[in-house]
Amino acid sequence: MDEGSAVEPSRGSRFDSPWWIWALAAALFFTYATLSLSIHQRMLSHGFDLGIFEQVVRSYAHGHLPVSEIKGPDFPILGDHFSPILALVVPVYWLWPSAMALLTVQAALIAASVLPLTFWARRVLGSPAAAVIGVCYGLSWGLASGVGSDFHEWAFAVPLLACSLTALATGRMRAAVCWALPLLLVKEDLGLTVVVIGLVVAWRGDRKLGITTAAVGLAGALLATTVILPAFSPSGSYDYWGFLNGSEGSAGGLTHLLYRSTIGLITPEVKVTTLLFVLVPTLFLALRSPLMWIAVPTLMWRAASELSIHWGTVYHYSLTLMPIVFAAFIDALSRRNPSRSSVRRYLAGSAAITLMLLPHFPFWQLVQPATWRDDPRIAAAHRLMDRIPDGATVQASNQLVPQLTNRTSVSLHGWSDSRPNPQWIMVDTKVPFSQRWPLNVLQEQQALGAARAQGYLTVSNEQGFVLLKRPS
Incomplete structure (x- = not known):
């Protein structure tokens, strides 16, 4: 095969055996766990949010509905966010009643998301390309920011999205929907993500299944935000609507809403910077895949929010974007029937950007002497x-x-x-x-x-x- 011919996945080599993908996931799990546990052991983790989530899991472990003393005396967490999937951490917490159990579970969940994406990349692009994509995804800045920012329920969404998008891109529509629907139990905002997954399924051919999935996603989001959360909330409403509210007075509110839904989506400039950070690890090739539409709900609510920490690249808010953008990257590379040289250029660019960003995000702490110095x-x-x-x-x-x-x-x-x-x-x-x-x-x-x-x-x-x- 000459330099300009289309990519044909390699078969039969020792490197092509799946063992190395499992080894990559294990190495990333060790990296994630080491980082988050070292942060906690140096007393750099926080009551908001690690302490809250441990109190939630501890409540489930004791057999009652989750409350958090940190949020307020006997505060019912099901009136704050709808994340019943956290109950799945309970068996681990029974064995290891510690905040470190939550951090270890999070490391395992995020590392597991590497598997479907890398196996898919291996099938359609070959093992060398899959190895580069797996490493770039595993060390991506969005995952680093999430792992370095305590524990969050979105960790459950990362492998679910990776599996759903892999199935969707390879034509397994029912599997894609089955992996997507549990997102409704992760957090209320992910119902809109399920809606878009359903619409992409419908666009790709299974109209009935796609429209049904979108309807279920929308119904789940509405049920959580208008019924379940207000029923448990001490205020009697879904408190986070306030992040999208306008100024006082109806006229001012409408003007503010118009601003937020137009020019406010790209101002201040940190919002544009974050969007560039999301896309640049794929050299913007992810934009050529319809899978990128699945990132739109998360990008939109973050840009429309009045809370400035939602706009940037710190904390955990980009965790769910990373499996989407890298799935779109693999999809775009495989759909374009690219030449070997073209794939190599994209992969080299992705690897170079990943390396350039590493020193600016939490994984870099692992090579800093201060991380390992006794205090x-x-x-x-x-x-x-x-x-x-x-x-x-x-x-x-x-x-x-x-x-x-x-x-x-x-x-x-x-x-x-x-x-x-x-x-x-x-x-x-x-x-x-x-x-x-x-x-x-x-x-x-x-x-x-x-x-x-x-x-x-x-x-x-x-x-x-x-x-x-x-x-x-």
């Missing part, structure tokens, strides 16, 4: 936390909360909705300025002073950690 403050913090008895009510600093969620009733110190008058208060007074939330240094000192004025006793003050106890 005596961590041992001091655990000595103080060990003095808090199991089952106690506690208020703690954001980074301390997930260290205590497995055995206490802990809420966030300085959060207005936290349970008042806890038995214990533990505060890290040396949190860097950039990581402080919800209190700044002055507010924190005032809060500690107020607690002492109410009778709380200082049990210990060691290396910046202050432990207070309420008199019995």
Whole structure:
């Protein structure tokens, strides 16, 4: 076959055996787990969101509907987000009742998503191309941001999307729908993603199945946001509609809505930057696949949101976009019947971009000496936390909360909705300025002073950690 001929997947070589794909997934699992567990063990994880999710899973493990003390006293999480799929973590949590169990499950879920995409790429493009795509996907910035940002329910969506889109692209429509429908149990916004998957199924030929899937997706999203979540919510409504609301007054609201749905989708410029980051690992080739339509609901609600953290590339908000864009990349490469040289150029470009982005996202922490350096403050913090008895009510600093969620009733110190008058208060007074939330240094000192004025006793003050106890 000459240099300009079409790609023909290789067969029969040792490298073509599937073992290396499983080895790649295992290596990525180890990478993801190592990163997230090291962040947690260095006390850089957060009450929002790791602590909340552990309280949810702990509730399920104890056999009752999920609540989170961090969100508020006995706050019903099914009034916040509709994510009953989290109950699947319970068997692991029974064996390992720790926030680290959630982080390990997340690492396994994301690593598992590599398998369907890489096996598909191997079938249609050959093993060398599949290896490059698998590594670029596995080390992509969106996955890195998610793995480096605590635990989130969207981790369940990543392998579901990878399997659904692989089946959809290879003509297995029923399998695509079967993998897509559980997305309705992951989070309420993913109902719109199911709608678009159904529409793509209908466009690709199975009209009845596609339209039915789209209808089920829309019904699921509406049922969650207008019935289930308001029924459980203390406010009696779906609180996150506020991210899309306009300004006060009907005229102002309509004007704001018009702005949000037009020019507001691309301003400020960080929104465009994020879109470029999503597409550039595929050298924009993903745009040539209809599978990219499946990313539209996530991109749209993020761009329309008034919450600025939804716009950028940090946190977990791009987790579900990565399997979509790389599935579209594989689909576009295979559909175009490209030459070997063309495929090599795209793969080389994708690999180069992945390498250039690595130092700017959390995977790079794994090669930084500070990640592996012992910090005596961590041992001091655990000595103080060990003095808090199991089952106690506690208020703690954001980074301390997930260290205590497995055995206490802990809420966030300085959060207005936290349970008042806890038995214990533990505060890290040396949190860097950039990581402080919800209190700044002055507010924190005032809060500690107020607690002492109410009778709380200082049990210990060691290396910046202050432990207070309420008199019995």
